[in-house]
Amino acid sequence: MxxxxxxxxxxxxxxxxxxxxxxxxxxxxxxxLTPKECQTLCDRYSLIEMLMAGHPQREIAKRLGVSITQISRGSAELQFGVGREVFPKVFPKT
Structure with a gap:
């Protein structure tokens, strides 16, 4: 950035x-946001929400219709990015 x-x-x-x-x-x-950008943002939100809830990556891919690569990026953000600090405040882990 x-x-x-x-x-x-x-x-x-x-x-x-x-x-x-x-x-x-x-x-x-x-x-x-364009409608497509809004959809992408909503998919990313759902992906992070499901990762935080402990759902397996393959299940997330199937349920959301997104690639494992996208989920891996979200997972990396949870582990190493700024999301590591902010996501637990927003998405309580179940």
């Missing part, structure tokens, strides 16, 4: 954190 992209992402996070309700946050996100 470039410095400029990081600055923009920080601005967007700040804007979202100041919003008063979920509908405004949802509309803000939708305003920036």
């Amino acid at each position: 470039t410095k400029k992209e990081a600055q923009i992402l920080k601005k967007m996070a700040s804007i979202i954190s100041k919003m008063d309700n979920e509908k405004d946050v949802e509309n803000f996100i939708r305003a920036f």
Whole structure:
């Protein structure tokens, strides 16, 4: 990520954190995403949610219709990326 992209992402996070309700946050996100990008984001969310719940990667691939490669990337983010710190706060492990 470039410095400029990081600055923009920080601005967007700040804007979202100041919003008063979920509908405004949802509309803000939708305003920036194409339908395909929204689908990709939802798939990624579901993938992480299922990984955090302890589902096997092959089961996730079958249920979501995504590749093992995508799941491996999500798993790596859980283990080594910034997701390692933030995802457990958002997705309680079952």
